[in-house]
Amino acid sequence: MRLNLLRVRNLRCLVEAELAPAPGLNLLTGGNGAGKTSLIEAVHLLGYGRSFRGRVRDGLVRGGQTALELFAEWQDGQGRRRRVGLRHTGQEWEARLDGAPAPSLTELCAELAVVTFEPGSHELLAGGGEHRRRFLDWALFHVEPEFLPVWRRYARALKQRNALLKRQPVAAALEPWDQELAQAGEILSRLRSAYLARLEPVLASTAEEFLAELGRPGLRFQPGWRREEQSLADALLLSRERDLALGYTSLGPHRADWRVEYPALPGREALSRGQEKLTALACVLAQARAFAADRGEWPLVCLDDLASELDRVHLARALTSLVGSGAQILLTATEMPDLLAGPLAPQARFHVEQGVPRPL
Numbered sequence: 059m060r061l062n063l064l065r066v067r068n069l070r071c072l073v074e075a076e077l078a079p080a081p082g083l084n085l086l087t088g089g090n091g092a093g094k095t096s097l098i099e100a101v102h103l104l105g106y107g108r109s110f111r112g113r114v115r116d117g118l119v120r121g122g123q124t125a126l127e128l129f130a131e132w133q134d135g136q137g138r139r140r141r142v143g144l145r146h147t148g149q150e151w152e153a154r155l156d157g158a159p160a161p162s163l164t165e166l167c168a169e170l171a172v173v174t175f176e177p178g179s180h181e182l183l184a185g186g187g188e189h190r191r192r193f194l195d196w197a198l199f200h201v202e203p204e205f206l207p208v209w210r211r212y213a214r215a216l217k218q219r220n221a222l223l224k225r226q227p228v229a230a231a232l233e234p235w236d237q238e239l240a241q242a243g244e245i246l247s248r249l250r251s252a253y254l255a256r257l258e259p260v261l262a263s264t265a266e267e268f269l270a271e272l273g274r275p276g277l278r279f280q281p282g283w284r285r286e287e288q289s290l291a292d293a294l295l296l297s298r299e300r301d302l303a304l305g306y307t308s309l310g311p312h313r314a315d316w317r318v319e320y321p322a323l324p325g326r327e328a329l330s331r332g333q334e335k336l337t338a339l340a341c342v343l344a345q346a347r348a349f350a351a352d353r354g355e356w357p358l359v360c361l362d363d364l365a366s367e368l369d370r371v372h373l374a375r376a377l378t379s380l381v382g383s384g385a386q387i388l389l390t391a392t393e394m395p396d397l398l399a400g401p402l403a404p405q406a407r408f409h410v411e412q413g414v415p416r417p418l
């Protein structure tokens with residue numbers, strides 16, 4: 059997947075910005091508040107329907123404006139030229155995909171695959187389970203056709219069951235939703251567990267390239283109930299009294315989680331802050347690699363302010379591992395890191411000032 063053109067209007071400080079990235083490594087430099095992260099946010103928004111700094115309604119639209127507008131043109135793995143346009147007010151949106159109206163944001167996000175590592179990405183290890191579920195589900199959404207319908211089934215059944223639980227229904231009223239939840243939930247869990255099993259060796263080889271000192275990382279899946287001991291149907295039945303008292307469904311795949319384990323470390327808490335970031339980066343890059351292996355094309359890789367996150371040695375190793383891969387990369391930094399020379403020299407450089415990126 060190769061992004062040829064990005065146009066942004068009225069997103070944070072970007073009044074009217076245009077970026078035409080090259081294949082390979084693109085470096086965006088500029089001072090604090092210049093708009094580098096906002097450009098990455100624009101790409102991320104097309105890939106996820108939300109920013110990594112919150113929803114569109116949480117301040118993404120430029121002050122004094124009613125909507126932001128994005129346009130992107132890229133080439134997919136088969137060499138086809140694709141186009142997407144999005145207008146978003148924070149409440150309402152309108153989108154076009156290849157010239158036709160897009161029926162949903164989900165449809166849009168299925169087309170442009172983006173992985174992002176930014177200063178908040180250490181939340182993948184340190185934050186709540188929703189970050190890690192989102193990570194898992196992004197991959198499945200893109201590579202597993204069975205995933206989205208089953209995820210929707212599960213989400214709908216969960217909403218209905220939770221609404222019922224609040225009303226203290228008779229047990230029989232819960233039956234159909236328990237059944238639906240159990241059926242969809244078992245499939246969801248199987249898909250997630252299989253994905254993590256596929257990701258584990260990819261993560262190990264990625265971490266080996268720039269984080270070998272910690273040993274081979276493993277991935278442990280937590281399905282959201284005691285899956286090795288009981289079916290989800292049984293678990294739901296057993297937790298019914300408690301769920302009625304709580305007024306919501308206390309177990310199931312919506313509570314799933316996963317974690318990275320290093321054999322020589324007692325737990326995540328033993329990681330230094332830098333090691334936590336490197337591990338999160340390894341997870342993100344492994345996910346991009348696994349995507350490339352499954353789909354035969356790389357997602358667009360966005361790395362915001364990586365140099366301020368990593369020391370020089372780890373930064374060089376991480377970039378070397380990526381740059382050789384053929385992925386298109388958008389990398390932001392306040393200044394050009396001096397290690398970006400020789401084989402790590404960017405294919406294109408842009409300087410961002412007051413929300414305007416200019417090619418150098």
Ligand SMILES: Nc1ncnc2c1ncn2[C@@H]1O[C@H](COP(=O)(O)OP(=O)(O)OP(=O)(O)O)[C@@H](O)[C@H]1O
Nearest residue numbers: 070071089090091092093094095096117119120121
């Ligand atoms: N809704 C908004 N309307 C107008 N300006 C905004 C809005 N939200 C944020 N800004 C401004 O947009 C800029 C955002 O900059 P951005 O985070 O993209 O900068 P950056 O180049 O990545 O900087 P840094 O190096 O400090 O991370 C800031 O100057 C901020 O004050």
